Amino acid sequence: MGYIAIYYLMIMDNPFLKYSKNNDYVIGDLKKLSSSYIPDTFPHRENQINSIAKILGSIINGGIASNILLYGKSGSGKTSSIIHVTNMLSEAVSGKLNSIYINCQIYDSQYSILVYIINSINVGEPQIPALGLPMDRIYFELIRRLKKSNKYTIIILDEIDKLIQKSGSDALYVNLKIVADSNSSIIGITNEASFINRLDARVQSRLNQESVIFPPYNAIELKDILNFRIDGVIKRGFIDDSAINLCAALGAQEHGDARKSIDLLRIAIDSVLREQKNKVTADDVFHARDKFEMNILKESIKTLPIHSKMVLLSVSLTQETDTELTVTGEIYENYKNISLELGFQPLTMRRISDLLNDLEDLGLISTNTRSLGRYGRTKFIKVMGSIENIKSYIMEDSEFSNFQGSKIVKQTKLRTNFDEYFDYKE
DNA sequence: ACTCCACAGGAAAATTGGGGTA
C-alpha cells in the first residue's frame, strides 16, 4: 500500500516522471539529455579520452602521472571527458583514488581552493572553515590529510585561466608544490589557448607536462552526438530531422558547442511535451533558443552582487536618456545617486571601473575605450540586449523594491566639454 | 612639439569580518 502512495507522489512531483509515464514518445531517462550528464561513450572524443587514459594509466601500477592541460572551447567535451576518465580510473583501482573537481570560477583564490580540496578528502575529520585560518596551517593540514587518505589524488582545475586572472601565477604554484610533495597530479582545463604564455616559467614547465587538445565539433559530429543522446530516450520520429540539424548547426556556429546543441534540443523537447504536441520541429528549436538566451541573461543578472546590479542599472538608465554619452564618468555619477537612494555607501570610481570590466566579461555590456583628444579618454559603454528586460530583471531584487528612479545626471565634466565640442564643430 | 583632458588600470595601503586564543 505504502509503495503505491509513494509512487503516485513521485508521479505528481517529478515532471520527468510525469512525462515518461503519460507520454508514448519518451521511452528512456530524460536525464541523458542534460548537458551535464556524463555518458559512457563519447562520439568523436575517442582520441582525447585515450590520450588522457594513457597518461593517467601509470597510476594503476602505483606510478605517478604527469600533470595534464586540456585545451578546448566551451562545450567541446573537456569536462565531461575528464570526469568520465577519472570515474573509470577510480573503478580500475577499486576506489583508491581521490578525484577532486574544482571550478576555478567559483573557487578563485588559492585559499578557497586549498580549503575545498581539504574538505573533499574524506578521512573522517572535521571540515575546515572557509575563512580565517593562516595559510601555512591550511597547507600543512592539506598535506597531512592527503597522506592520511593514502590514495592517489587527482585535482581537476576547471577554468584554470580564471584563477590566474584573479590571483596570479602564485596560486597555481602553491597547488603545484603540493602535488610535488604528495601522491597526486593536477589536471588543468582552459578554453584559452594563450593561457600558458601568461604563466611564469617555473609554473609553465610543471603544469604543461602533457597537453590534450579538444578541437571544436563540426555540425556533422554534433548531429551524431545529438542522435546518440536521443537514442533509447525518445522515440524515433518524435523529433524532426530538421530540428536536430538546426540544433547541430546552431551549436557549430557557436564554436562547435555541444553543450549548447544539447541544451537547445532538450528545451525544445521539453516545451513540446508540455504543450502536448506530437513532433519537435525546427520552429520549436528557434523558440528554445530565444528562451535559452533570455534565461541566461536573467540568471546572470540575478546572481550579480548588489553593487554590480546598481552599476548595470545606472548604465541602462544613462543609456536610456542619452545613447551618445554613456561613458564611465556619467555612469559613475548616476550609480552614486542610485546607491544613495537605496541606502548603500557608494564605492569608489576605481572599483566601479573594475565592476564594469566584470560586467563586460559576463557579456552584459560592451565597452569601447575611445579618446576624444583634448576632451579626455574614456570608455563608451552599451548594454547588450533589451534595456527594458534588463531593468525588470534587476528590479526583481528586493533591495530595489522601493527604488523610485534617481535623478539621472547629465552634467558631468565631460558632457559640458563634449557639448561645446560638438557645438563648435557644427 | 607640447599640453592637457578624463579617465584606465597597476600597486600598495587600509578596512572588513570570520576565526582563534587568552
Next chain:
DNA sequence: TACCCCAATTTTCCTGTGGAGT
C-alpha cells in the same frame, strides 16, 4: 570579552595614455 591573525575587499595614490587643441 578583548585582542590578534588572516585573506578578501575596497580605497588611496599613482603613473600612463590617445589624440584634439595650441
